[in-house]
Each structure stands twice: as C-alpha cells, then as structure tokens.
Amino acid sequence: MQTFQLFLRRANLVALCGLVLAGCTSVSPRTEHITAEIAMSELVAGNDRFLDGGMHAHTWQAERVVETGEFGQAPSVGVLTCADSRTPPELIFDQGVGDLFVVRVAGNFVDDGGTGTFEYGVSALGVHTIVVLGHTKCGAVNATCDGKPLPGSMSAFTRAIQPAVAGVTGLTNASEANVRWQMKRLTDGSEILRTAVAKGELKIAGAIYEVDTGKVRFLN
Numbered sequence: 001m002q003t004f005q006l007f008l009r010r011a012n013l014v015a016l017c018g019l020v021l022a023g024c025t026s027v028s029p030r031t032e033h034i035t036a037e038i039a040m041s042e043l044v045a046g047n048d049r050f051l052d053g054g055m056h057a058h059t060w061q062a063e064r065v066v067e068t069g070e071f072g073q074a075p076s077v078g079v080l081t082c083a084d085s086r087t088p089p090e091l092i093f094d095q096g097v098g099d100l101f102v103v104r105v106a107g108n109f110v111d112d113g114g115t116g117t118f119e120y121g122v123s124a125l126g127v128h129t130i131v132v133l134g135h136t137k138c139g140a141v142n143a144t145c146d147g148k149p150l151p152g153s154m155s156a157f158t159r160a161i162q163p164a165v166a167g168v169t170g171l172t173n174a175s176e177a178n179v180r181w182q183m184k185r186l187t188d189g190s191e192i193l194r195t196a197v198a199k200g201e202l203k204i205a206g207a208i209y210e211v212d213t214g215k216v217r218f219l220n
C-alpha cells in the first residue's frame, strides 16, 4: 500500500507540476489553511469553472486522499447548504477532498447539531469562513411559505424557516431571507462563533445558488 501511495503521489506531483506550469493556481494540497481572501476568490473561481465546464478538482482528488489521510484535514471553508440533490457544494464550487466542511439539511437551517458542527470546525479545524448557501426553487422554503402542516418530522424545517419568510413575497426572496436569517442564527446561538466573528477570525457569508443556471450569487 505504501508503494502504491508513493507511486500515486509521484504521479500526481507530475500532474500538479503540469497544471502549475499551465497557469493553474488552485491545485495545492490542502493540509494547510489558505487565507480568507484566497478562499473566497477560489469559491468564485471554482463556480466559474463549474459553469464553463473547465472543472479540474477531479484531476487531483487522488493526491488529496493521500495527503489528507496522512497529514489530516485543514478545511478553511464551512458550507451550510440544502439537502437538495442539485446543490452539492464540492461540485458547484469545484473543490476537492479536504477543502469544505459541510452541513447539509433541507432548507439549510441552523439547529444545535449544525451549530455544534461549525463550532468544532472553527475551534478544532481552523475553519475561518462559513458560507450559508441557499438556492432558488427550494422545496423546504416553498413548503414553509405555503404554511400547510407537514407529517412526521418535516415540520422541523418549516418551524426553523418560518420566522425568516414571514411577510416576504416571492420564493427567491424568501430563500434569500432564509439565508440571512440562518446567518444571524449561527452567531446568535453560539458564543464560540460570535466571539470568532468579533475577533475577526471568522467571516460568515451568504449566497444563493441558481438551480437553473448553476451560478452562485453572493449576497451583500
């Protein structure tokens, strides 16, 4: 196995050098953190690659598996997004193994489990940027706006989203309002996250993914 891993690493090093020589700057192993500025610019660049078909994350996943398996993970970016099958963050941001620390739940709402997950990500793993990523045509947001009772445990997400969308018209507007509400919930509900933001050690950003176009639109 070690021989295979050495081969894998050498083979990927050759590929890595080739990509660097070709002018690609987003292929470094992620066992160390990148800055918040670089992280955000790489998310934007990754979504551009996703849109134009020039995705390259798949070309260095094998190297990432070896590196992160041996040296551990150091994700710089956390993502809270919907369970919707159209919103896989690693794909739409063209990111690799070890890049994103992800929580997914219908309606991308914050609960104790999600808050605790990001507290761990920030405290133990060094996550310094969290993106709350909603999307257009979200079924969970739509169900909340409809206001009809849901069976089983599905009312968990409508209860969590309802305060965000009260009085808001239009589904996309409601999704944006939900993103902003959940961003607030992250800091309101966590002293660890609130303190990190106050110290400038954590940035929380909001964005909407457009399921018809594949474009991620960051909110002001």
Ligand SMILES: [Zn+2]
Pocket: 082, 083, 084, 106, 107, 108, 135, 137, 138, 139, 140, 141
């Ligand atoms: Zn959704």
